[in-house]
Amino acid sequence: xxGINRELLLxxxxxxxxxxxxxxxxxxFGREAVSPSGKARLAHLLLEGHLDWDGDLLEAIxxxxxxxxxxxxxxxxxxxxxxxxxxxxxxxxPAGMILPAAVPYLNNLKKFGSPYGARPAAxxxxxSQNPEVLYFINCTSQANxxxxxxxxxxxxxxxxxxxxxxxxxxxxxxxQIWGDMELARxxxxxxxxxxxxxxxQLLLTDCPECWHTFTARYPEWGSELSLPVVDTxxxxxxxxxxxxxxxxxxxxIGTVAYHDPCIWARVAEICAAPRELMxxxxxxxxxxxxxxxxxxxxCGGGAMFQLTFPEQSAGIARRRLEEMPPAAxxxxxxxxxxxxxxxxxxxxxxxxxxxxxxxxx
Amino acid sequence: MLEHLGRTIQEERLPAPDYGALAEKFRSIVGSxxxxxxxxxxxxxxxxxWPMGTLWFLEGKAxxxxxxxxxxxxxxxxxxxxxxxxxxxxxxxxxxxxxxxxGGAVPLQGGIALDMKRMNRVLKLDRDxxxxxxxxxxxxxxxxEYLNRHGxxxxxxxxxxxxxxxxxxxxxxAAGTFSTRYGKIExxxxxxxxxxxxxxxxxxxxxxxxxxxxxxDHLFIGSEGTLGVITAITLRIWPYPxxxxxxxxxxxxxxRALEAxxxxxxxGARPAVVRLYDPAETAHHFPDCEAAAGRVILVLLxxxxxxxxxxxxxxxxxxxREEGGLAAGPEPVEHWLETRFNVGLASKLFRQGAVVDTxxxxxxxxxxxxxxxxxQKAILAVEGTALASGHYSHVYPEGxxxxxxxxxxxAGDKRExxxxxxxxxxxxxxxxxxxxxxxxxxxxxxxxxxxxxxGKALEALRMIKEALDPQGIMNPxxxxxxxxxxxxx
Numbered sequence: 001x002x003g004i005n006r007e008l009l010l011x012x013x014x015x016x017x018x019x020x021x022x023x024x025x026x027x028x029f030g031r032e033a034v035s036p037s038g039k040a041r042l043a044h045l046l047l048e049g050h051l052d053w054d055g056d057l058l059e060a061i062x063x064x065x066x067x068x069x070x071x072x073x074x075x076x077x078x079x080x081x082x083x084x085x086x087x088x089x090x091x092x093x094p095a096g097m098i099l100p101a102a103v104p105y106l107n108n109l110k111k112f113g114s115p116y117g118a119r120p121a122a123x124x125x126x127x128s129q130n131p132e133v134l135y136f137i138n139c140t141s142q143a144n145x146x147x148x149x150x151x152x153x154x155x156x157x158x159x160x161x162x163x164x165x166x167x168x169x170x171x172x173x174x175x176q177i178w179g180d181m182e183l184a185r186x187x188x189x190x191x192x193x194x195x196x197x198x199x200x201q202l203l204l205t206d207c208p209e210c211w212h213t214f215t216a217r218y219p220e221w222g223s224e225l226s227l228p229v230v231d232t233x234x235x236x237x238x239x240x241x242x243x244x245x246x247x248x249x250x251x252x253i254g255t256v257a258y259h260d261p262c263i264w265a266r267v268a269e270i271c272a273a274p275r276e277l278m279x280x281x282x283x284x285x286x287x288x289x290x291x292x293x294x295x296x297x298x299c300g301g302g303a304m305f306q307l308t309f310p311e312q313s314a315g316i317a318r319r320r321l322e323e324m325p326p327a328a329x330x331x332x333x334x335x336x337x338x339x340x341x342x343x344x345x346x347x348x349x350x351x352x353x354x355x356x357x358x359x360x361x
Numbered sequence: 362m363l364e365h366l367g368r369t370i371q372e373e374r375l376p377a378p379d380y381g382a383l384a385e386k387f388r389s390i391v392g393s394x395x396x397x398x399x400x401x402x403x404x405x406x407x408x409x410x411w412p413m414g415t416l417w418f419l420e421g422k423a424x425x426x427x428x429x430x431x432x433x434x435x436x437x438x439x440x441x442x443x444x445x446x447x448x449x450x451x452x453x454x455x456x457x458x459x460x461x462x463x464g465g466a467v468p469l470q471g472g473i474a475l476d477m478k479r480m481n482r483v484l485k486l487d488r489d490x491x492x493x494x495x496x497x498x499x500x501x502x503x504x505x506e507y508l509n510r511h512g513x514x515x516x517x518x519x520x521x522x523x524x525x526x527x528x529x530x531x532x533x534x535a536a537g538t539f540s541t542r543y544g545k546i547e548x549x550x551x552x553x554x555x556x557x558x559x560x561x562x563x564x565x566x567x568x569x570x571x572x573x574x575x576x577x578d579h580l581f582i583g584s585e586g587t588l589g590v591i592t593a594i595t596l597r598i599w600p601y602p603x604x605x606x607x608x609x610x611x612x613x614x615x616x617r618a619l620e621a622x623x624x625x626x627x628x629g630a631r632p633a634v635v636r637l638y639d640p641a642e643t644a645h646h647f648p649d650c651e652a653a654a655g656r657v658i659l660v661l662l663x664x665x666x667x668x669x670x671x672x673x674x675x676x677x678x679x680x681x682r683e684e685g686g687l688a689a690g691p692e693p694v695e696h697w698l699e700t701r702f703n704v705g706l707a708s709k710l711f712r713q714g715a716v717v718d719t720x721x722x723x724x725x726x727x728x729x730x731x732x733x734x735x736x737q738k739a740i741l742a743v744e745g746t747a748l749a750s751g752h753y754s755h756v757y758p759e760g761x762x763x764x765x766x767x768x769x770x771x772a773g774d775k776r777e778x779x780x781x782x783x784x785x786x787x788x789x790x791x792x793x794x795x796x797x798x799x800x801x802x803x804x805x806x807x808x809x810x811x812x813x814x815x816g817k818a819l820e821a822l823r824m825i826k827e828a829l830d831p832q833g834i835m836n837p838x839x840x841x842x843x844x845x846x847x848x849x850x
Binding site for chain 2: 007010011012015016017018019020021027030031032033035038041042045048050051054056057059060073075076290
């Protein structure tokens with residue numbers, strides 16, 4: 001692991017918070033302590049030993065969605081404050097100090113391999129040898145929207161793609177954000193080993209946090225995946241371009257508004273693929289949020305906020321919904337966004353579900 | 362947790378109140394989520410962007426801490442909080458987004474940091490009368506974004522736009538970079554709602570002008586939290602500009618460039634942006650502009666009705682030519698627009714041991730160039746100073762604002778160096794008849810020179826303060842209105 005960059009963190013701590021207008025946490029909480037530079041200041045004082053760790057400070061510097069909204073306006077191009085804060089609270093805090101709200105979910109993760117508790121029975125998976133695709137099911141949609149995973153498998157079958165479903169554990173990201181690095185590494189090692197055994201050509205994921213964990217964190221944790229990781233928007237767009245999937249017109253849904261998940265838009269820089277995929281559906285009108293694309297704003301679901309800061313998470317979702325244009329359905333491509341925006345009201349579809357409606361008629 | 366970081370300066374208000382018991386009473390007003398005695402919140406509201414506060418932070422010190430942080434959500438909650446504070450003789454320091462540069466938000470005697478950020482709603486957009494009413498805790502960038510979405514602009518773009526609140530702009534009598542066209546905050550404010558220290562709520566009328574005695578609500582513009590708490594603001598707004606024109610000119614000397622600007626603005630032109638950089642800042646900010654090499658650059662941005670701004674641009678070109686100016690094209694303006702919010706260098710310099718600050722003053726045209734030369738000379742004479750560069754912005758028919766950027770690498774005590782630096786700058790400014798601040802306000806630090814600035818008028822201001830706030834609970838020690846018996850160290 002690269003480790004905390006204390007100089008960049010200090011640059012941020014001295015800055016007058018030039019990015020705060022793009023921080024959803026800052027806006028929702030209205031607390032100076034959880035403004036971007038406010039968190040950097042506390043982290044600096046903790047790291048330099050001017051303060052002793054306690055629950056109050058841990059909660060403050062944990063109040064980060066990891067959305068990288070701050071990066072849009074940051075005067076320090078090399079700084080990723082979300083990452084520095086994550087490192088500060090995983091590397092530097094005393095062992096065993098856990099955000100109280102995270103305790104039950106962390107216990108679930110240790111016991112069941114999912115923060116949501118006992119995992120449902122694995123989806124039926126063909127026993128393909130050396131399949132084209134290894135599908136990684138994320139815990140959040142598994143717990144809340146199991147139908148969306150089934151649709152993904154049906155789309156794969158419709159396109160004639162050979163696949164297997166990985167009998168997996170959580171990717172490990174929740175363990176990391178809640179400070180249990182040992183557990184995060186264990187989960188990563190287990191998933192990586194199982195993925196290698198599959199003989200698949202690529203790993204398919206519909207969760208940006210899982211994608212980010214696989215691509216950026218697994219190599220740092222010594223569990224680099226032996227196969228490339230591809231998001232569902234890019235993968236299904238390829239199948240549409242190849243003519244292996246043929247979307248038809250949607251009945252009731254004539255207009256959709258798309259919410260760009262932060263990690264897809266700002267970290268993976270996947271903004272064009274979901275749009276092109278939606279525009280491949282005949283007659284469907286795509287309406288843009290304000291702001292959209294790379295400048296999207298978090299739905300409040302980043303960093304498992306629904307679980308640890310539920311009230312504020314819902315408030316952030318409500319604000320984001322105010323930025324969406326009127327449309328028959330709101331579409332997104334992240335299980336956290338889908339869950340959080342849906343809780344805020346309105347019809348929300350995962351991108352694969354929308355495609356499923358257009359293809360699996 | 363905080364004991365070894367610092368302490369609250371309570372000596373002036375002994376005996377210290379029982380904040381534990383008081384917290385419960387405040388919770389009964391603003392709810393349990395509206396009060397914090399937690400270390401994270403108290404530390405976060407113990408300072409603003411005053412460089413002295415940055416030096417404390419770098420030393421791991423917090424010499425003035427609030428005892429409680431309170432978040433009201435309405436003017437009635439503010440009124441109840443102030444009433445309770447007055448009953449218990451507790452100081453109250455309003456807090457916005459902490460971008461103030463003079464220590465105005467430092468809770469000098471502890472007490473309550475009244476964080477206004479949860480009062481952040483747009484209350485009414487009045488399209489017919491081109492006004493908007495907002496709560497004070499609304500972030501500046503979000504304010505402008507809201508107006509743009511509805512086809513308007515607020516015309517107020519301070520460098521702190523993204524990290525300051527509308528209430529903060531009013532409280533410190535701010536100015537934005539587009540001010541030559543749109544005016545300063547006092548030109549934009551139509552009316553205010555404010556809560557007095559005894560809990561009374563006053564509301565100005567939302568009318569273009571009145572001739573019914575002094576506007577009491579306007580007294581709160583520039584009051585920096587010393588008279589009460591601003592709880593709603595009605596501002597003028599403008600239709601989003603139809604067109605923009607960018608142009609720039611380089612000149613051999615500051616004097617010739619200032620003459621071109623003076624003639625332009627006195628002829629009635631109102632460019633939104635007027636910025637004239639001295640040689641050091643021209644070289645620093647526009648290194649790729651060949652036409653500016655060895656010269657000074659003037660950046661102009663016109664916006665509004667296409668016909669009007671075309672005429673203004675023509676006049677600017679003519680006057681610039683007559684003063685020896687050479688056209689340098691739109692690129693320097695585009696560059697300025699792209700980089701205007703970048704304050705990253707200050708952090709880097711502080712981290713490397715420098716002391717960095719900015720000082721903005723105002724002067725009449727007759728003294729515009731001499732004041733720059735005199736203040737630069739005085740500041741550079743302070744041992745340890747490495748840079749004193751400047752630019753003019755915010756121009757008027759009567760004069761202009763001068764904005765100096767200072768960087769020092771003092772060998773000894775940085776805080777002592779900082780005091781000497783400011784002493785030299787302020788004395789120099791006053792000796793040439795300049796105003797000691799154009800738009801950053803007074804806060805804690807500039808209070809030292811307020812008597813010289815105002816003369817007997819400061820006594821009148823103190824009498825007003827004492828009449829409204831007889832216990833002196835509102836932001837004590839600020840604006841030069843009260844003696845600071847003990848400076849935070």
